[in-house]
Amino acid sequence: MADPLSPGRRDVLPSLLPAWSPVPGRDAIRREFRFRDFSEAFAFMTRVALLAEAGDHHPEWSNVWNRVEITLTTHDAGGLSERDLRMAAAIDALLA
Numbered sequence: 001m002a003d004p005l006s007p008g009r010r011d012v013l014p015s016l017l018p019a020w021s022p023v024p025g026r027d028a029i030r031r032e033f034r035f036r037d038f039s040e041a042f043a044f045m046t047r048v049a050l051l052a053e054a055g056d057h058h059p060e061w062s063n064v065w066n067r068v069e070i071t072l073t074t075h076d077a078g079g080l081s082e083r084d085l086r087m088a089a090a091i092d093a094l095l096a
């Protein structure tokens with residue numbers, strides 16, 4: 001069972017993960033990605049899928065051609081947890 005994110009950590013979210021935005025009406029964060037084409041987008045999704053399996057933490061996501069939208073929240077915690085922050089940072093690192 002994952003613990004909900006502490007208030008202190010919520011406060012630092014914008015500086016910790018500046019590319020991620022809160023999702024209106026949900027305790028979740030989201031980021032949109034745009035790639036050269038579908039192949040690039042799907043390659044990225046494949047790498048995220050491997051991260052998700054390795055960390056047993058899975059995104060809510062969509063893909064339209066070269067665009068990928070990822071939403072992260074922890075279902076077991078009923079909202080954001082440290083697992084989401086770890087996953088978001090790992091996804092950002094794929095782009096570095």
Ligand SMILES: C[C@H](O)[C@H](O)[C@H]1CNC2=NC(N)=NC(=O)C2=N1
Nearest residue numbers: 056057058059073074075076077
């Ligand atoms: C049983 C399995 O460990 C759980 O269902 C994992 C799988 N992946 C998950 N992913 C996300 N985003 N939240 C969860 O609570 C979660 N739980």
